[in-house]
Amino acid sequence: MRESVLLKNYTTFKCGGPARFFDEPQSEEEIISDLRFANERKIPVFILGGGANCLISDRGFDGLVIRIGKGLSDIGIKTNGDTATVTAGAGMLLRGLATTLASQGYEGTEFACGIPGTVGGGVFMNAGAYGGEMKDIVKSVRYINDKGEPCEVTGDALKLGYRTSIFSQMAKNGKTFVITSVTLEVHKGDPAQISGKIEEFSSKRTSSQPLDVPSAGSTFKRPEGYFAGKLIDDAGLRGYSIDGSAAQVSPKHCGFVVNNGGEASAQDVYDLICDVSDKVFDKFGVRLEPEVRIVGFFARKIRVMSFGFKYGVPEDADLILDARSLKNPYWVEELRPLSGLDQPIIDYIESFEETESLICGFREESVHALRQRNNSGFNIAVGCTGGHHRSVYCAVRLASILADMGYRTEVVHRDILKDTSDEQ
Numbered sequence: 001m002r003e004s005v006l007l008k009n010y011t012t013f014k015c016g017g018p019a020r021f022f023d024e025p026q027s028e029e030e031i032i033s034d035l036r037f038a039n040e041r042k043i044p045v046f047i048l049g050g051g052a053n054c055l056i057s058d059r060g061f062d063g064l065v066i067r068i069g070k071g072l073s074d075i076g077i078k079t080n081g082d083t084a085t086v087t088a089g090a091g092m093l094l095r096g097l098a099t100t101l102a103s104q105g106y107e108g109t110e111f112a113c114g115i116p117g118t119v120g121g122g123v124f125m126n127a128g129a130y131g132g133e134m135k136d137i138v139k140s141v142r143y144i145n146d147k148g149e150p151c152e153v154t155g156d157a158l159k160l161g162y163r164t165s166i167f168s169q170m171a172k173n174g175k176t177f178v179i180t181s182v183t184l185e186v187h188k189g190d191p192a193q194i195s196g197k198i199e200e201f202s203s204k205r206t207s208s209q210p211l212d213v214p215s216a217g218s219t220f221k222r223p224e225g226y227f228a229g230k231l232i233d234d235a236g237l238r239g240y241s242i243d244g245s246a247a248q249v250s251p252k253h254c255g256f257v258v259n260n261g262g263e264a265s266a267q268d269v270y271d272l273i274c275d276v277s278d279k280v281f282d283k284f285g286v287r288l289e290p291e292v293r294i295v296g297f298f299a300r301k302i303r304v305m306s307f308g309f310k311y312g313v314p315e316d317a318d319l320i321l322d323a324r325s326l327k328n329p330y331w332v333e334e335l336r337p338l339s340g341l342d343q344p345i346i347d348y349i350e351s352f353e354e355t356e357s358l359i360c361g362f363r364e365e366s367v368h369a370l371r372q373r374n375n376s377g378f379n380i381a382v383g384c385t386g387g388h389h390r391s392v393y394c395a396v397r398l399a400s401i402l403a404d405m406g407y408r409t410e411v412v413h414r415d416i417l418k419d420t421s422d423e424q
């Protein structure tokens, strides 16, 4: 067991702060004793494999990181005619597993040759590429449950789906299950075809992916009916970075966020992920969700959007606040052409007591809602009739209150100046 181990050295993104405790167990017994150690201290546990799909906070992980690697990477192959039942330690590299089996003439793991990371991480994520996925070959998985007991799960109970498994589902519920070995079944194939496929996949990867720059592969899950990379490209975000940060949408493959020179912080990468997701949503109405596992604390950005109810409520709002009860400057003729950003409107709205109480109400309500959420952006939509006066003023005020509270904010006025002839 080590203390204060910098996790950026264990992730392919090359960012992330220290783990309070860090261990690389060599056996199931050591995993069980690690879990006991964490239990006794009442600290959280995170399981790390190859770190090829993790974005770990700059503040690191205030608990125990158990890294499943070389110590648990044995492989056993039992043959029965043309079929082999293979048991691989969770810490074995996927690439190693695939090349070992291919070199012995077994087909079915070619897809995994270029996927970085471990067999355990591959099952957790149900990793896949070029038409193959772990689901096609995995028969059963041995793991240690959160009570420190060895267990096994087989077949459909593994719930392997698109980048999901019973293990990722349990993790969402706060349960830490440690995969220790995986049993798969493969069959003999034509050696020329097997090596042909491996060459084809590897040259496809080299020509289309930025393999020489730190990343975690495809940053976003594929939204149904779309490709994340194409949406990002079509949104004009190829090569995009925020204020020249080292975190960038790869110019070579828009589905990858890269960390140029390993110089971006995890927060920079996180900000870019949120920003790209927002920009794509604004343009196409499709919300991109990260495939990358986001671990630890990230400062969440709060987006405060003003809108007009008559143009519809924003679909991605997490919290909707109604400013229609405030006195309406629209009915003062000389104020009508101005917007909620103009001083006479601000003075007018602020001259009424109910404005202050509404804003304070916003604050408590927002903070309450924010506490329910973890590690993702948060969108507050403030609406009035036309989205021109009261909602604009309130959005700006609310954003500044939240900024004073230490949140990072962005203000967007969706409907401002859309139509000043109508009631606002």
Ligand SMILES: Cc1cc2nc3c(=O)[nH]c(=O)nc-3n(C[C@H](O)[C@H](O)[C@H](O)COP(=O)(O)OP(=O)(O)OC[C@H]3O[C@@H](n4cnc5c(N)ncnc54)[C@H](O)[C@@H]3O)c2cc1C
Pocket: 012, 046, 047, 048, 049, 050, 051, 052, 053, 054, 068, 090, 091, 114, 115, 116, 117, 118, 119, 120, 121, 122, 123, 124, 125, 126, 127, 128, 129, 167, 171, 177, 178, 179, 180, 211, 215, 216, 217, 218, 293
């Ligand atoms: C250049 C590049 C290309 C990539 N291409 C692909 C691709 O084509 N297809 C694809 O699917 N992915 C791809 N990825 C993403 C990544 O390789 C996969 O998600 C891989 O399965 C992650 O494995 P890992 O061991 O690195 O897991 P980690 O990143 O270490 O962990 C991922 C998740 O699995 C959990 N986990 C890991 N090991 C265990 C264990 N033993 N027990 C319990 N939980 C565990 C972790 O807690 C975490 O939540 C790519 C990544 C890179 C950097």
